[in-house]
Amino acid sequence: MTKSPDDDDPTGPARPPASGRWTDLDRPPLNTAGLRRGLVRDGGLWRQIDVVQRTGSTNSDLVARAEKGTADEGSVLVAEEQTAARGRLDRQWTAPARSGLFFSVLLRPAEVPVARWGWLPLLTGVAVATGLSRTAGIDTALKWPNDLLVTVGGEERKAAGILAERAGDDGVVIGVGVNVSLRADELPVPTAGSLALAGAVTTDRDPLLRGVLRSLENWYGRWRTAGGDPAASGLQEAYTAGCATxxxxxxxxxxxxxxxxxxxxxxxxxxxxxxxxxxxxxxxxxxxxxxxxxxxxx
Incomplete structure (x- = not known):
């Protein structure tokens, strides 16, 4: 297939290519305008939301933007498909196009001592678990340090992963990958799962993403207001309560x-x-x- 100029350009517009994979009506594209209307507001954390059709890694792209000074705190970069997604220790994360939520956010917690920034991946885990439980109507659990589990056929399966990377001296980019509509024959490994296989009440990615980002905004605000103190913000208690490990x-x-x-x-x-x-x-x-x-x- 001939690649369009925007295929690997995170600044290019998100538009459906002329490809058979886009005829899957069970996996409609994200509504960028709707996401911006629902999440970007005066005084809120989220300042910019971009959805790109295809890129290597949203984390790599957003780190590069942050280091160039072209992204502010609260920037969100979402991809319909990632070709070089990475988990912790550079482990690969693969999924069909539009089958999940693949996004990164830029945070600059200036009020929090750097020594406490290590809580950001755990904070994101709590936020993702809370947002998905409320919106998808499923039980979730956290596997320390950076995985989210769902129950499929009585077994715990990994359905999401989190990756945090420094972006310059004052920023952190948090990447999240969630398997939403993957079918059993599409799972990369037998221990993987998806929201659909766990019996989610919806696999509509627009409300799922809004729910996760609102939850993340809430937890990040509480943690930052507490100066990053995990006990005072309630984060340590929440993580402990939801940690299956x-x-x-x-x-x-x-x-x-x-x-x-x-x-x-x-x-x-x-x-x-x-x-x-x-x-x-x-x-x-x-x-x-x-x-x-x-x-x-x-």
Missing amino acids: LGRAVRAELPGDRVLVGEAVAVDGDGRLVLATEEGVQEPVGAGDIVHVRPVVP
């Missing part, structure tokens, strides 16, 4: 082939997962030190 025996794979096995007992004030080992030691591990966190199989 807690109370389970897990195996944490660390750099240097180090393995730590224990019960996940808490998320501490720095957003680290605290493991109680068989030796009676409580050891915190940070997201930046983790390669994998997996349940221990009896």
Whole structure:
């Protein structure tokens, strides 16, 4: 297929290409004008919402805009399709066009000490889980540090991932990928899930995205007002309440082939997962030190 000039240009207009994949009436395009009307307002967090047809990675594009000074806090970049989406540790994230929510936001929490910025991915997880639960009518859970789980056929499946990247000295770009309408035969791996497979009451991506961004605006505002204090803002309590990792025996794979096995007992004030080992030691591990966190199989 011949690529149009806008295919990999995040500044190009979002328009349906002449391709068979756009005949799927179950996956209509996002309504950019409607999203802007519903989310951009005076005094609100969201200042600019752009929807592009196709790009490599919304995170990479928005980081580049931020570093060039062409994006303000509250900028949102959404893609109908990503060809080089990345998760944590550069793991790939793939999904058919218009089958999910693929977006990044730029935040500049100047009032919050940089030492507390590590809570932003966890904050985003709480916001995404809250927004999707309310709008899609499904139960969600958080897998520390950056995954969202839904229940499909009695099993927990990953339906969303979060990636945070620094953007210059004063910014953070948070990327979110949510599987919305993926069918069973479209799942990239057997452990993946989607809102549709979890029995969502709607897979209309416009209200889903509005719900998530409104929830994110609310939680970010509370956290920022509290100076990034996870306890005072209620964030630590909310994350703990929704985290499926807690109370389970897990195996944490660390750099240097180090393995730590224990019960996940808490998320501490720095957003680290605290493991109680068989030796009676409580050891915190940070997201930046983790390669994998997996349940221990009896």
